[in-house]
Amino acid sequence: MNRDVIIALDFPDAATTFDFLDQFREEKPFVKIGMELFYAEGPQMVCGIKARGHKIFLDLKLHDIPHTVECAMRSLASLDVDMVNVHAAGTRAMMEAGLKGLMRPDGSRPLLIAVTQLTSTDETRMREELLIDRPLEEVVASYAANAKAAGLDGVVCSPLEASKVHDICGKDFVTVTPGIRLTGDDKGDQKRVTTPADAGALGSDYIVVGRSITAADDPVAAYRRCVKEFLKEGD
Ligand code: C5P
Numbered sequence: 001m002n003r004d005v006i007i008a009l010d011f012p013d014a015a016t017t018f019d020f021l022d023q024f025r026e027e028k029p030f031v032k033i034g035m036e037l038f039y040a041e042g043p044q045m046v047c048g049i050k051a052r053g054h055k056i057f058l059d060l061k062l063h064d065i066p067h068t069v070e071c072a073m074r075s076l077a078s079l080d081v082d083m084v085n086v087h088a089a090g091t092r093a094m095m096e097a098g099l100k101g102l103m104r105p106d107g108s109r110p111l112l113i114a115v116t117q118l119t120s121t122d123e124t125r126m127r128e129e130l131l132i133d134r135p136l137e138e139v140v141a142s143y144a145a146n147a148k149a150a151g152l153d154g155v156v157c158s159p160l161e162a163s164k165v166h167d168i169c170g171k172d173f174v175t176v177t178p179g180i181r182l183t184g185d186d187k188g189d190q191k192r193v194t195t196p197a198d199a200g201a202l203g204s205d206y207i208v209v210g211r212s213i214t215a216a217d218d219p220v221a222a223y224r225r226c227v228k229e230f231l232k233e234g235d
Helices: 014-021 035-041 043-051 066-077 092-102 123-128 136-149 159-169 196-202 219-232
Strands: 004-008 030-033 056-062 083-087 111-115 154-156 174-177 206-209
Touching (some): 030 043, 035 056, 043 056, 136 154, 196 219
Parallel strands (some): 004 206
């Protein structure tokens, strides 16, 4: 099982992103490109970062009819990224179609991860706006089981849910967990945060870290601290 720290490149443009990455001279961190950067700079941004030797999680959270998702995934697979995602709420049929579209002619494909419930959605909003009246934990567990049944590789979830997901879907089912803060850092808009060390102890396979690294005075030192804290639990 691969375990790693993924840096969220939540930047508005290519120049800011490359200035940030230029600070890393010794290591090539696994990075996440989200909608902000991808919609601003397009697929060439992915190619530019890949050419520098980084692994890439392309976080576009696809959610559409199965045929459209299959075709969109075919386009993303050609970008040579390492991880992509869909919303589990799109149904098993949509997830299966996404997986089919990702398969490259040589039989390889990026990891496909499902978003369960966004951490910005709480039980009140689920109940009152989405008419889902089950507990959040139960919904996350059910979406994870659907993703596993559709053949996906894992889910995005909170570190606090990682061990339950592993219990239901097996230890090889990947948990990718945002909501991470180094001790002493500002929580920002995240409601529940976990340190890299605690995420490691709770069984996360990949932690996604944005502002604790990107807004640090010394991002390289902050990245190294995250790696050291996170990976020591798995030794
Ligand atoms: O700066 P911070 O560490 O809070 O950034 C977390 C990253 O993970 C952001 O790119 C955010 O969009 C993403 N994310 C999240 N919660 C989710 C899914 C993705 O924070 N449930």
